[in-house]
Amino acid sequence: AITIDEGIEGYREEAVKIASENCRILGVEHYTISFKDLYGYTLDEIVKKIRDSGSNLTPCSYCGVLRRKALNILARKIGATKIAVAHNLDDEIQTFILNIMHGDPIRITRAGPVFEEEREGLIPRVKPLCEILEKEVTLYAYLKGIKFQENPCPYAGEALRNDVRNMLNRLEEKHPGTKYTIFRSAEKIREKMRESKPEINLRTCKICGEVTVGEICRACKLLQNLSIQK
Numbered sequence: 001a002i003t004i005d006e007g008i009e010g011y012r013e014e015a016v017k018i019a020s021e022n023c024r025i026l027g028v029e030h031y032t033i034s035f036k037d038l039y040g041y042t043l044d045e046i047v048k049k050i051r052d053s054g055s056n057l058t059p060c061s062y063c064g065v066l067r068r069k070a071l072n073i074l075a076r077k078i079g080a081t082k083i084a085v086a087h088n089l090d091d092e093i094q095t096f097i098l099n100i101m102h103g104d105p106i107r108i109t110r111a112g113p114v115f116e117e118e119r120e121g122l123i124p125r126v127k128p129l130c131e132i133l134e135k136e137v138t139l140y141a142y143l144k145g146i147k148f149q150e151n152p153c154p155y156a157g158e159a160l161r162n163d164v165r166n167m168l169n170r171l172e173e174k175h176p177g178t179k180y181t182i183f184r185s186a187e188k189i190r191e192k193m194r195e196s197k198p199e200i201n202l203r204t205c206k207i208c209g210e211v212t213v214g215e216i217c218r219a220c221k222l223l224q225n226l227s228i229q230k
């Protein structure tokens with residue numbers, strides 16, 4: 001198992017500790033990698049730089065991109081052939097709605113439960129929990145006595161995702177089943193879009209050598225914006 005330590009003081013230490021403890025109970029080898037090691041800065045330090053620079057990007061937009069890259073790097077290093085992430089149905093439909101709200105529907109095709117194409121250097125991601133509601137995952141953990149972190153990330157409240165999450169919870173409460181139908185709609189749209197999607201040419205990032213669609217990967221671009229390229 002892999003855990004990324006983003007470097008969020010007063011929050012992430014607990015999660016890393018719990019993950020490590022769960023791995024020990026299960027007899028699974030546990031690897032961690034930190035933003036500090038990989039990029040030279042913790043997320044807290046990056047957030048400070050974002051604020052100083054006056055950028056309107058949220059901590060989450062940095063964290064998401066940097067974490068994805070970190071996962072791929074460490075997974076490749078330990079010889080993993082797949083990355084199973086714990087995104088649940090709530091996460092999936094939030095992402096779907098967010099892509100629409102951001103005017104970025106093309107990303108819907110890339111956000112599916114399975115990353116089908118196997119490309120060199122890019123470890124395919126699978127999402128075994130993607131059809132299970134977040135509250136059912138939580139309930140299962142409680143019933144089975146699986147320890148997990150209950151506090152949300154201190155930066156999460158700033159993100160648009162949080163508002164989408166609350167909106168979907170309200171809808172689901174008033175109109176049960178809404179979350180499932182959104183999920184199914186997303187699947188249908190994704191399928192149609194994949195059929196007509198032009199082949200994307202993947203290249204390697206000029207700066208770090210990771211697989212990317214452009215000349216420079218998003219992680220490097222974001223770090224460049226803050227002039228902290230490592």
Ligand SMILES: [Zn+2]
Nearest residue numbers: 205208217220
């Ligand atoms: Zn790069």
